[in-house]
Amino acid sequence: xxxxxxxxxxxxxxxxxxxxxxxxxxxxxxxxxxxxxxxxxxxxxxxxxxxxxxxxxxxxxxxxxxxxxxxxxxxxxxxxxxxxxxxxxxxxxxxxxxxxxxxxxxxxxxxxxxxxxxxxxxxxxxxxxxxxxxxxxxxxxxxxxxxxxxx
Amino acid sequence: xxxxxxxxxxxxxxxxxxxxxxxxxxxxxxxxxxxxxxxxxxxxxxxxxxxxxxxxxxxxxxxxxxxxxxxxxxxxxxxxxxxxxxxxxxxxxxxxxxxxxxxxxxxxxxxxxxxxxxxxxxxxxxxxxxxxxxxxxxxxxxxxxxxxxxxxxxxxxxxxxxxx
Numbered sequence: 001x002x003x004x005x006x007x008x009x010x011x012x013x014x015x016x017x018x019x020x021x022x023x024x025x026x027x028x029x030x031x032x033x034x035x036x037x038x039x040x041x042x043x044x045x046x047x048x049x050x051x052x053x054x055x056x057x058x059x060x061x062x063x064x065x066x067x068x069x070x071x072x073x074x075x076x077x078x079x080x081x082x083x084x085x086x087x088x089x090x091x092x093x094x095x096x097x098x099x100x101x102x103x104x105x106x107x108x109x110x111x112x113x114x115x116x117x118x119x120x121x122x123x124x125x126x127x128x129x130x131x132x133x134x135x136x137x138x139x140x141x142x143x144x145x146x147x148x149x150x151x
Numbered sequence: 152x153x154x155x156x157x158x159x160x161x162x163x164x165x166x167x168x169x170x171x172x173x174x175x176x177x178x179x180x181x182x183x184x185x186x187x188x189x190x191x192x193x194x195x196x197x198x199x200x201x202x203x204x205x206x207x208x209x210x211x212x213x214x215x216x217x218x219x220x221x222x223x224x225x226x227x228x229x230x231x232x233x234x235x236x237x238x239x240x241x242x243x244x245x246x247x248x249x250x251x252x253x254x255x256x257x258x259x260x261x262x263x264x265x266x267x268x269x270x271x272x273x274x275x276x277x278x279x280x281x282x283x284x285x286x287x288x289x290x291x292x293x294x295x296x297x298x299x300x301x302x303x304x305x306x307x308x309x310x311x312x313x314x315x
Contacts, residue, residue: 057311099297106293107286119280119293123273126297127314130304140310141215141301144222145294 029114032105033074036121039098040066042080043128046091054135058091058128065121072117092132099125099148122147191236193282197292198227200275202241203250204268210246210254211261216302223295230288266306272299 026032040062047059083093102122109115125148130140142151201224208217228238246254249268256264276296283289303313 054311057314061314103290103294106280107290112281115289116277116280119277119296122293123277123297123300124314126301127304127310130301131310134304134310140305141219141298144219144298145226145291146297146301147290147294 026108026110028075029109029111030073030075031077032101032109033069033072033114033118034077035101036098036105036118037066037069037074038077038079039094039101040069040121041076042082043091043094043098046082046087046094049087050091054131058131061124061128065124068117069121072111072114088132088136092129092136095125095129095132096148096150099129099146101148103147188282190283190285190288191231191234193279194227194231194234194288195236195239197275197279197295198224198231198238199244200250200272201227201295203244203246204253204272206244207246207250207253207268208265211256211265213261213265216265216305219298219302223298226291226295230291262306266303269299269302269306272296273303 044059044062044066047055047062049055050058080094080097083090085093099122102118102125105118106115106122109118126146129146133140133142139151143149201220205217205220205224208214208220224241228241231238249264249271253261253264253268273296276292276299280289280292280296283292300313300315304310307313
């Protein structure tokens, strides 16, 4: 059974708050930001596995995002499953999950500060994704609207 | 001399970075043009920035980024019209500020000028988020802000230096 929390964690909060689903209550801010928090915590671990300066820098930034989200009252969702495969690809998959949760939160979080925080984490995440794509030898800016989607 | 890296971008010299920093200091305040509590005014200001940026990138010969700026503008136009506001006709603009500096930049000055412009755009969108009431519009604005931040990554020779 898919729970509401699981939907949010998957960045699908838009389904709860968007067209055709107005009857569903929008989850509390703590839950919406909690999906982002869980992803950022997982990212901190995934980035720590990357070799070189990039891994250290990105892991520190993910930890910083997690701290800001905790301060904002985020209630962490269950940790997302670690994607299998090569560390760069696994980190990219997790990064996209975080970005999708951020996009969801930016739309429906009630607190203006929470929305700005989600937008900030999305923006940083988009940069991290571009860096990972460069390392993977792919186009770092495959879309003009980075929201966590795979190309 | 301008060196090209494998991404097809020009590395930023120290002098260029200083020029970009100076440009930031001289730039208009973040969010200038955004009007609190006036989503249509905010959108018009963002649309004008995107169209000016696309034009500046085209003038600078940076077609890829020009294309993405134009995509942003195309996404904003219907949002403005959905608010019952006619979007101004897309026409050639008289450029000013960072866009004008990019349009006229050459050689080593080009990428720092683009970096200064992108930093202004990120700040403008961040400031604008507070005056956008509609969830879908906020999501669009946030993803465009993220796109401009990605442009900063590809404009830096060392991508980690793009991180704020």
